[in-house]
Amino acid sequence: MTFNALKEKGIPVEKQLKSWHDIVKRPYKRMDVDCYTRTRQILMNGIETEAWGFKHCFARKCEDNDLKMLLAHIRRIEDMQQTTVNWLSPVNQTVLDTTLGYEQVAVDLTAWLAQNEPDDYVKETFDFGLLEDFDHLYRYAQWAYMYEGNNPDDILQGMTDVVIGRPTQNHHNDNTIRLRKHYDKNTASPQTKVNILTLVSGEQQTHNYYAEHGFMYGNDDLKKTYAEICDVEEEHVTMYESLIDPTETPFEKWLVHEFTEVCNYYNCYVDEVDKRIKLIWEEMLAMEIGHLHAAAEVFKKYENRDPEEIIGTDIVLPCHFESQKSYVTNILENETGKRLDKNGEYTFIDKLPDNWPSYDAQKIINGKGAPTEKTIRLSCASIGRDIVCADKKLVKKQPELLEKGLEHKAQAPDTVTLAEYEKITETDIYDFEEE
Numbered sequence: 001m002t003f004n005a006l007k008e009k010g011i012p013v014e015k016q017l018k019s020w021h022d023i024v025k026r027p028y029k030r031m032d033v034d035c036y037t038r039t040r041q042i043l044m045n046g047i048e049t050e051a052w053g054f055k056h057c058f059a060r061k062c063e064d065n066d067l068k069m070l071l072a073h074i075r076r077i078e079d080m081q082q083t084t085v086n087w088l089s090p091v092n093q094t095v096l097d098t099t100l101g102y103e104q105v106a107v108d109l110t111a112w113l114a115q116n117e118p119d120d121y122v123k124e125t126f127d128f129g130l131l132e133d134f135d136h137l138y139r140y141a142q143w144a145y146m147y148e149g150n151n152p153d154d155i156l157q158g159m160t161d162v163v164i165g166r167p168t169q170n171h172h173n174d175n176t177i178r179l180r181k182h183y184d185k186n187t188a189s190p191q192t193k194v195n196i197l198t199l200v201s202g203e204q205q206t207h208n209y210y211a212e213h214g215f216m217y218g219n220d221d222l223k224k225t226y227a228e229i230c231d232v233e234e235e236h237v238t239m240y241e242s243l244i245d246p247t248e249t250p251f252e253k254w255l256v257h258e259f260t261e262v263c264n265y266y267n268c269y270v271d272e273v274d275k276r277i278k279l280i281w282e283e284m285l286a287m288e289i290g291h292l293h294a295a296a297e298v299f300k301k302y303e304n305r306d307p308e309e310i311i312g313t314d315i316v317l318p319c320h321f322e323s324q325k326s327y328v329t330n331i332l333e334n335e336t337g338k339r340l341d342k343n344g345e346y347t348f349i350d351k352l353p354d355n356w357p358s359y360d361a362q363k364i365i366n367g368k369g370a371p372t373e374k375t376i377r378l379s380c381a382s383i384g385r386d387i388v389c390a391d392k393k394l395v396k397k398q399p400e401l402l403e404k405g406l407e408h409k410a411q412a413p414d415t416v417t418l419a420e421y422e423k424i425t426e427t428d429i430y431d432f433e434e435e
């Protein structure tokens with residue numbers, strides 16, 4: 001496969017304005033849509049939001065009027081693209097449905113990126129974050145059932161497992177130890193740059209979605225669950241964005257942003273199974289090639305360098321969605337006890353020093369109980385166990401996974417204990433088909 005985006009024609013930026021009629025498209029259908037069409041739509045919304053936000057930050061530091069005008073024009077197009085993509089969501093897809101979709105994006109996207117990441121340290125960071133979003137999916141799945149009576153698999157379609165991961169109460173760190181070591185802009189591959197920016201965009205969008213929607217449920221425990229997980233997504237944005245070399249110039253960053261959009265739409269286009277939505281991805285790809293040409297011209301003019309030095313000559317595939325169950329299970333069984341250390345490296349629970357900075361944060365944050373623990377207690381009160389969607393063998397391993405993944409210090413007072421998980425495991429899995 002060779003696709004040199006800089007050599008493709010695309011749609012010139014001056015021909016990209018559209019009418020409202022063409023911007024707002026018919027939504028997909030909640031029950032008929034392929035789950036990975038939904039994950040593509042969720043991710044591309046996040047990619048567009050980042051493209052828009054980045055250009056505002058750039059413009060605020062920019063004195064050159066010609067450049068400011070070009071940014072203003074393209075930024076408006078990014079915003080229109082965001083509307084088109086985000087508003088493909090149907091009105092009867094509830095906030096919790098969409099939330100399951102967001103965590104499915106996080107799990108299956110991060111697993112894909114980890115397996116296609118040339119830098120071992122970046123890969124390790126992806127695997128680390130993966131187990132946290134995996135646990136978020138498990139916590140929200142309880143609410144999809146308890147609050148809306150839905151089977152999480154209505155949304156996940158059996159592609160992504162729902163069992164305990166690294167317990168969410170242990171995702172709360174001193175935010176300064178989330179900071180990782182950044183790549184070197186001169187030696188990192190274009191794929192590494194695109195992979196990271198794709199994930200940063202996705203995590204940022206997830207944070208924003210929870211921040212903007214968590215209050216839409218009246219139930220206090222559900223609201224607090226959103227607040228708790230929203231805060232973890234802030235940690236995730238902090239963690240992934242810190243992998244980016246801060247010495248990249250704004251021109252270089254712009255180029256990487258447009259290239260990331262090109263690669264993601266290209267990947268959506270080649271994978272899409274919905275004919276109508278495939279046409280949308282195709283048009284967006286052509287528009288992004290136009291943006292890339294504009295950014296490349298600016299890069300050549302202001303930096304006097306060849307854009308291919310930064311983005312190479314071929315496309316990368318940053319968002320191929322497919323079931324990642326076996327990859328995720330392997331990471332889950334081996335790395336749930338992994339933790340961040342102060343030096344930007346990783347360690348395991350049994351090696352944590354007494355003065356590990358996150359203990360202080362956890363003591364305060366979890367001090368009056370963790371909503372994500374109470375979530376499981378409420379499920380147990382209702383149906384005698386938690387909601388899970390996975391192979392029975394994996395479900396049986398939940399106590400073992402908890403034992404490996406849960407810190408003993410600074411535990412929330414309402415933590416569901418190992419003995420309780422052992423009891424849960426003896427209860428039959430809740431069967432949605434039987435009701």
Ligand SMILES: [Fe+2]
Nearest residue numbers: 051078081261
């Ligand atoms: Fe865009």
Ligand SMILES: [Fe+2]
Nearest residue numbers: 103106133136
């Ligand atoms: Fe998450």
Ligand SMILES: [Fe+2]
Nearest residue numbers: 133203233236
């Ligand atoms: Fe996340």
Ligand SMILES: [Fe+2]
Nearest residue numbers: 051261288291
């Ligand atoms: Fe763009």
